[in-house]
Amino acid sequence: MKKTAIILTVLFMALSCGGRKAAQTTAPASVQTPEFCADSAFSFIKAQTDFGPRVPNTQAHQDCGIWLGAMLSTFGADHVHFQNFDAKTFDGNTLKCVNIIGSFNIDQPTRIILCSHWDSRPWADNDPNPANWMKPVDAANDGASGVGVILEIARQMQKQAPEIGVDCIFLDAEDWGPGESYQGNDSEKWWGLGTQYWSRHPHVEGYRARYAILLDMVGGKGATFCREGYSVKYGRPVVEKVWKAAGKLGFGSLFPPVNGGYVTDDHYYINTIARIPAIDIIPYLPNCEESSFGPTWHTVNDNIENIDKKVLEAVGKTLIEVIYNEKP
Numbered sequence: 001m002k003k004t005a006i007i008l009t010v011l012f013m014a015l016s017c018g019g020r021k022a023a024q025t026t027a028p029a030s031v032q033t034p035e036f037c038a039d040s041a042f043s044f045i046k047a048q049t050d051f052g053p054r055v056p057n058t059q060a061h062q063d064c065g066i067w068l069g070a071m072l073s074t075f076g077a078d079h080v081h082f083q084n085f086d087a088k089t090f091d092g093n094t095l096k097c098v099n100i101i102g103s104f105n106i107d108q109p110t111r112i113i114l115c116s117h118w119d120s121r122p123w124a125d126n127d128p129n130p131a132n133w134m135k136p137v138d139a140a141n142d143g144a145s146g147v148g149v150i151l152e153i154a155r156q157m158q159k160q161a162p163e164i165g166v167d168c169i170f171l172d173a174e175d176w177g178p179g180e181s182y183q184g185n186d187s188e189k190w191w192g193l194g195t196q197y198w199s200r201h202p203h204v205e206g207y208r209a210r211y212a213i214l215l216d217m218v219g220g221k222g223a224t225f226c227r228e229g230y231s232v233k234y235g236r237p238v239v240e241k242v243w244k245a246a247g248k249l250g251f252g253s254l255f256p257p258v259n260g261g262y263v264t265d266d267h268y269y270i271n272t273i274a275r276i277p278a279i280d281i282i283p284y285l286p287n288c289e290e291s292s293f294g295p296t297w298h299t300v301n302d303n304i305e306n307i308d309k310k311v312l313e314a315v316g317k318t319l320i321e322v323i324y325n326e327k328p
C-alpha cells in the first residue's frame with residue numbers, strides 16, 4: 001500500500017470514530033481508558049486482505065509486511081523491528097519470513113506482549129469443496145483479525161499511552177502446518193514457525209515481559225472465546241484477568257467462564273521456549289460442524305464478508321481495559 005493510502009486510512013479513522021472517550025460508568029477507582037473503534041480495526045483487516053492472501057514467498061506477503069511496519073511507525077511505535085529469518089517447512093520449502101515488532105513506551109521495563117500471526121494459510125484444506133483445497137486463504141479472520149485489533153490498540157496508544165510498555169508482535173509463518181493427510185508424528189512442530197524463531201531469538205537480548213496475549217481468529221461471526229487449555233496451564237492469572245475484564249464490560253456471553261480445548265498455537269511456544277506466560281484468545285465452538293474454530297476456518301470463506309465488528313469490539317475493548325489497568 002502506498003503512503004497516501006496509509007494516510008487516507010488513518011484520516012478516515014479519525015473522522016469515523018471522532019475523539020470520544022468511553023463513558024465513565026465504571027467504579028471510581030478505574031482508570032480513564034481510550035476508545036476502541038471497531039470500524040477502524042475492520043478497515044485494518046480489509047487493508048490486509050486487499051493485498052491478497054499473505055502467503056510467505058509471495059509478493060502480497062512481502063508488500064503487506066512493509067505496510068504493517070509502516071503502520072506501527074505511523075501509530076507512534078518508538079521502534080519497529082523487522083526480524084527476518086528463513087523457515088523450513090514440513091513439505092521441504094524454505095520461506096523468507098519476517099516477524100514485525102513495534103515497541104511502545106520503550107523505556108518502561110515492565111512490558112506486555114500483544115501478538116497475532118499475520119501470514120495466510122496457503123491451502124483452504126478444510127473447505128467443504130475439494131476443488132478449493134489447494135487455494136490460498138484470504139485469512140481475514142485467521143490472521144488479519146488479530147493484527148487489525150492490535151493496530152487499532154496501537155492507534156489508541158498514540159493518543160494516550162498506558163503505564164506499562166507494550167510490544168506489538170506480528171508473527172510470521174504460523175499457518176504452514178501439515179494437513180490431515182500428514183503421516184509424521186511430529187505435526188505440532190511445523191506450526192508457529194515465526195513464534196518458534198522469535199522465542200529462540202528474541203528481538204532484544206535477555207528480553208522479558210510480564211505476559212503475552214495472543215489473538216487468533218478474533219473477528220468471526222458467532223465466536224465464543226472459552227478458556228484455552230495451555231493458557232490456563234501456563235497463564236491462569238492472565239486468563240482470569242482478561243475474562244474478568246470482559247465480564248465487567250458486558251461481554252460475558254462472548255467470554256464465558258468455561259474451559260475450551262488445548263490448541264497448539266503460537267502461545268504454546270512462547271510458554272515453552274521463551275518461558276513467558278502466554279494466553280490465547282481463540283474461538284471455541286463445540287457445536288460447530290465444520291470446525292470448533294468456526295465455520296470458515298481454513299476455507300475460502302474466511303474473507304472480509306464474514307468478519308463481525310461486534311466481535312472485534314468485544315475483544316478490543318476488553319484488551320484496552322486490561323492494558324490500561326496494568327501497573328508497572
Ligand code: AHN
Binds near residue numbers: 188191216
Ligand atoms: C492446530 O490445529 C494444531 N493448530 C491450529 C493453530 C492455528 C491454525 N491457528 C490458526 N490456524
Ligand code: ZN
Binds near residue numbers: 121142175
Ligand atoms: Zn490457520
